[in-house]
Amino acid sequence: MATPSRAPDPSPASAAAPMRLSVLGATGSVGGSTLDLVAREPERFHVVALTAATNAAALAAAARAVRAEVAVVADPAAYADLADRLAGTGIAAAAGPEAVVEAARRPTDMVVSAIVGAAGLAPSLAALSATRTLALANKETLVTAGVCFMAEAARRGVTVLPVDSEHNAIFQVLERHAEREVAEIVLTASGGPFRTLSTEAIAAATPAMALRHPNWSMGRKITIDSATLMNKGLELIEADHLFAVGPDRLSVLVHPQSVVHGMVRYTDGSILAELGSPDMRTPIGYCLAWPERRPTPVKPLDLAALGTLTFEAPDRGRFPCLALAEAAMRRGDGAPSVLNAANEIAVEAFLDGRIGFMGIPGLVERTLSWAEGAGMMREPASLGEALDLDAASRGRAAAFIG
Ligand SMILES: NC(=O)C1=CN([C@@H]2O[C@H](COP(=O)(O)OP(=O)(O)OC[C@H]3O[C@@H](n4cnc5c(N)ncnc54)[C@H](OP(=O)(O)O)[C@@H]3O)[C@@H](O)[C@H]2O)C=CC1
Numbered sequence: 001m002a003t004p005s006r007a008p009d010p011s012p013a014s015a016a017a018p019m020r021l022s023v024l025g026a027t028g029s030v031g032g033s034t035l036d037l038v039a040r041e042p043e044r045f046h047v048v049a050l051t052a053a054t055n056a057a058a059l060a061a062a063a064r065a066v067r068a069e070v071a072v073v074a075d076p077a078a079y080a081d082l083a084d085r086l087a088g089t090g091i092a093a094a095a096g097p098e099a100v101v102e103a104a105r106r107p108t109d110m111v112v113s114a115i116v117g118a119a120g121l122a123p124s125l126a127a128l129s130a131t132r133t134l135a136l137a138n139k140e141t142l143v144t145a146g147v148c149f150m151a152e153a154a155r156r157g158v159t160v161l162p163v164d165s166e167h168n169a170i171f172q173v174l175e176r177h178a179e180r181e182v183a184e185i186v187l188t189a190s191g192g193p194f195r196t197l198s199t200e201a202i203a204a205a206t207p208a209m210a211l212r213h214p215n216w217s218m219g220r221k222i223t224i225d226s227a228t229l230m231n232k233g234l235e236l237i238e239a240d241h242l243f244a245v246g247p248d249r250l251s252v253l254v255h256p257q258s259v260v261h262g263m264v265r266y267t268d269g270s271i272l273a274e275l276g277s278p279d280m281r282t283p284i285g286y287c288l289a290w291p292e293r294r295p296t297p298v299k300p301l302d303l304a305a306l307g308t309l310t311f312e313a314p315d316r317g318r319f320p321c322l323a324l325a326e327a328a329m330r331r332g333d334g335a336p337s338v339l340n341a342a343n344e345i346a347v348e349a350f351l352d353g354r355i356g357f358m359g360i361p362g363l364v365e366r367t368l369s370w371a372e373g374a375g376m377m378r379e380p381a382s383l384g385e386a387l388d389l390d391a392a393s394r395g396r397a398a399a400f401i402g
């Protein structure tokens with residue numbers, strides 16, 4: 001089973017030296033939760049690099065708060081602002097996509113990869129060359145180039161710890177068990193803000209409605225993915241690469257409370273699940289402490305106050321993105337990559353008001369058909385091939401929108 005094994009040496013958290021840590025996507029939702037934990041125990045961490053896309057103000061503030069060695073913005077136009085804000089602090093500033101990759105390559109004990117979208121692929125891959133443990137939130141890395149990414153992690157001996165709440169839950173309940181003992185891995189889905197709406201009402205959904213996730217506070221892209229259920233589809237593909245049980249043993253169960261984050265049904269009939277408050281500081285804290293457990297500031301779950309946990313089957317008719325992602329997972333090769341690229345273009349277009357909510361699955365389906373017809377579906381064997389397929393699919397999806 002591809003579940004990472006326990007590291008043979010003690011965790012840096014329990015050693016005298018602080019853990020050398022970089023956070024890619026430090027100004028985002030996952031990045032912010034990570035730095036919140038870091039700021040609560042500054043003696044445990046030495047922060048090496050923090051990165052962002054354009055938000056120089058937030059990045060500079062974060063870098064100052066945790067005394068990072070270097071802060072990097074992907075957007076060169078944000079450099080002057082960043083450098084200005086860091087003047088006299090001793091914190092180096094840099095800019096450009098290549099500088100983000102270089103920052104990811106700085107030697108560390110752990111890198112938290114929390115850039116959103118396929119933009120996280122090159123930095124995540126670069127991080128494998130100079131860290132021992134990659135805490136991976138950026139699911140698009142695995143969707144876009146899962147085969148070559150996991151092979152590179154194995155070749156480098158880097159432990160990949162899942163940050164995504166469902167995968168982190170499953171990772172926790174899989175420990176100590178062999179692949180042959182697993183009957184089914186179940187990813188729970190909140191169902192998103194449109195879980196109970198009719199097809200007609202869903203088709204009329206606005207960005208503001210779709211951005212209102214019932215349980216989680218997250219970045220805009222993943223929040224739209226949750227509303228279409230594409231997030232769960234991406235997570236199935238992510239799980240396929242992380243846990244290697246094959247698509248037949250991966251399933252989705254709608255659970256509107258988002259308290260059970262993931263489950264494993266074993267061949268003896270037992271189901272083991274991880275439960276917790278919907279707060280990313282639990283899975284992030286788990287990764288930062290692994291293989292130990294340490295307290296986090298997360299509010300303990302009060303099951304008596306909650307009273308009821310409910311479950312239902314997903315509706316692929318009202319939420320076709322889930323079916324599209326499942327088909328792409330089974331099709332394999334480059335299909336997940338094309339799916340992801342088209343979805344990123346579609347989500348952006350939906351948020352900009354250029355397409356409607358159901359235009360998202362429409363565009364993804366059309367781009368997948370185009371890629372199949374054009375013979376583009378080869379499994380990306382390298383970063384270069386993955387980026388080429390991603391770019392070609394984005395270009396075509398954007399052209400379909402017009
Ligand atoms: N939020 C959550 O609770 C969860 C998120 N995830 C996954 O984690 C990842 C991050 O999600 P989330 O934190 O919500 O996202 P956010 O949108 O909140 O944050 C994204 C981060 O990535 C940076 N970024 C965006 N584009 C680029 C780029 N082209 N190059 C470099 N950096 C870039 C942003 O910088 P800037 O601020 O400057 O724009 C920001 O730091 C996603 O893959 C998501 O699917 C998984 C599970 C839960």
Ligand SMILES: CC(=O)[C@@H](O)[C@H](O)COP(=O)(O)O
Nearest residue numbers: 164165189190191192226231
């Ligand atoms: C917190 C997290 O891991 C998200 O991926 C979450 O799962 C999104 O909620 P949905 O279950 O609605 O997709």
Ligand SMILES: [Mn+2]
Nearest residue numbers: 164165166235
């Ligand atoms: Mn998730």
